Amino acid sequence: LAKTTQPISMDSYEGQEVNITCSHNNIATNDYITWYQQFPSQGPRFIIQGYKTKVTNEVASLFIPADRKSSTLSLPRVSLSDTAVYYCLVGPRAGRRALTFGSGTRLQVQP
Amino acid sequence: DTAVSQTPKYLVTQMGNDKSIKCEQNLGHDTMYWYKQDSKKFLKIMFSYNNKELIINETVPNRFSPKSPDKAHLNLHINSLELGDSAVYFCASSQEGVWPSGPLHFGNGTRLTVT
Numbered sequence: 096l097a098k099t100t101q102p103i104s105m106d107s108y109e110g111q112e113v114n115i116t117c118s119h120n121n122i123a124t125n126d127y128i129t130w131y132q133q134f135p136s137q138g139p140r141f142i143i144q145g146y147k148t149k150v151t152n153e154v155a156s157l158f159i160p161a162d163r164k165s166s167t168l169s170l171p172r173v174s175l176s177d178t179a180v181y182y183c184l185v186g187p188r189a190g191r192r193a194l195t196f197g198s199g200t201r202l203q204v205q206p
Numbered sequence: 207d208t209a210v211s212q213t214p215k216y217l218v219t220q221m222g223n224d225k226s227i228k229c230e231q232n233l234g235h236d237t238m239y240w241y242k243q244d245s246k247k248f249l250k251i252m253f254s255y256n257n258k259e260l261i262i263n264e265t266v267p268n269r270f271s272p273k274s275p276d277k278a279h280l281n282l283h284i285n286s287l288e289l290g291d292s293a294v295y296f297c298a299s300s301q302e303g304v305w306p307s308g309p310l311h312f313g314n315g316t317r318l319t320v321t
Contacts, residue, residue: 129309131309131310136314136315137312137315138210138296138298138312138313138315139249139296139310139312140312141309141310144309180247194310195249195250196249196250197248198246198247198248
């Protein structure tokens with residue numbers, strides 16, 4: 096199971112774009128990259144998933160370079176409600192998965 | 207409608223007691239999980255059931271026993287509770303039987319405090 100490394104915390108201001116990078120040097124060929132968001136007293140919530148290049152949805156974008164050894168979650172124009180912990184997860188997209196999350200990145204958005 | 211619901215939300219108990227946490231999902235998913243989140247916020251998988259069959263059993267003391275009466279329910283029973291069991295326990299579900307499988311859907315957790 097590919098190990099991931101993320102910054103422990105990040106600070107930003109409302110309206111700014113936030114980029115959170117995750118390193119996963121030993122990612123396997125059949126591994127996908129998935130990001131989750133967790134608010135206090137709630138379970139993690141799926142944000143976005145990708146395999147290579149760029150993926151965009153209504154919430155975020157995910158940039159994955161050709162070597163796939165890292166990925167960057169991009170949150171456009173953050174608001175106070177984006178204050179949360181963000182987890183990067185690497186693992187097979189299907190099958191019997193034993194996915195353990197890392198400690199995540201705590202994003203604090205200031206007014 | 208709550209997709210993955212767990213009860214109770216809070217559980218305070220003494221060492222040595224036995225307790226259960228219940229989980230139900232109404233998403234029609236075929237796979238359910240129990241995760242433990244410690245004070246450092248690591249979320250570690252404990253168990254996974256696929257269509258009532260145990261498929262993942264990570265290194266968890268045998269005081270923890272999951273039970274899945276049907277594929278919509280996965281309960282966690284803990285015997286002889288210890289201080290180190292204090293954590294937040296999350297139930298989750300996903301659809302694994304098709305390709306591609308879906309993301310994990312989590313409940314809001316049960317905060318267990320053992321005194």
